[in-house]
Amino acid sequence: MSAGRLLSLLLLLQARGRISARGIADELGVSVRTAYRDLARLQAAGVPVYAEPGPGGGYQLLDGYRTRLTGMTEGEARALFFAGLPGPAADLGLTAEVTAARLKLLAALPTGPREEATRTAAVFHVDAPGWYRETEQTPHLPLFVDAVLTRRAVDVRYRRWRAPQEVDRRLRPYGLVLKSGVWYAVAAAEGGRIAAYRVSQVLDAVLSDECFDRPQGFDLAAYWTSYLDDFEARRYTGTATIRLSPRGRRRLPDNVPGTVVRAVDSTSTPVGDEGWVEAVIPIESTDHACGELLRLGIDVEVVSPVDLREAMAATVGVLARAYGLR
Structure with a gap:
């Protein structure tokens, strides 16, 4: 036992x-x-x-009975300080609450685990946003937190990528997701369709008087996994065959999405005697792929399709003329 x-x-x-x-x-x-x-x-x-x-x-x-938090292992004490990370907590307006909760949990720990938890907090720091971009401003995020917890609908003015770009929506938010430093509200709009809305694209938001119930059995983590799978399937509409130099392959992870990197790893075959490889990669569109691959400069060559190869050549030609080389 x-x-x-x-x-x-x-x-x-x-x-x-x-x-x-x-x-x-x-x-x-x-x-x-x-x-x-x-x-x-x-x-x-x-x-x-x-x-x-x-x-x-x-x-x-029995009502009112509570036990002190005892018996915590060193590993569990370490894990304590990975819950309620300071960055996301600040975004959600919960900095004071998280700080108070940590202090209370620390006070309940025996001396050994308390010291272990404190040491862990001193040597880990999480910075969620990716490199090369500014942190998104999300002034309406605390309102969405309130809406999720109280199960109240939100009337929003939302900016999207297709026309008309600004639309009015009544959203029933089921949860919030932080992905690579970007906050999304998973919510049902009119008609019951569930979608992910980028909180930074909410131009205005007001809590409504409407209350709602989340669908029975709705699993936020499972929905998000399914959403990402569907997004990847819709994102890439074609493929391209490219050739990469050894340096181009090393630079690949810093310049293209992980899906493209994995495609190169799984399909590459040697070409010539100088370490070049040929691979098949997924692409979103000719214009998008052209801009993405040009980051690799002379370390990449497009073999096919013809329209992408011609777009690369045309762009390089315009650059050459701009610098007086042709």
């Missing part, structure tokens, strides 16, 4: 309120019989656990 498992059971009861023996077994990865045995051991140790019979019943702690 694990003392750590009993502590996990106690914290589970404290967090969930009421939970069935089957639910406890599933959460802790044990049999239902073991869950019953552990519940009995908690009761024998003086923890006020009682059972509520009938449909929807289960086990719960």
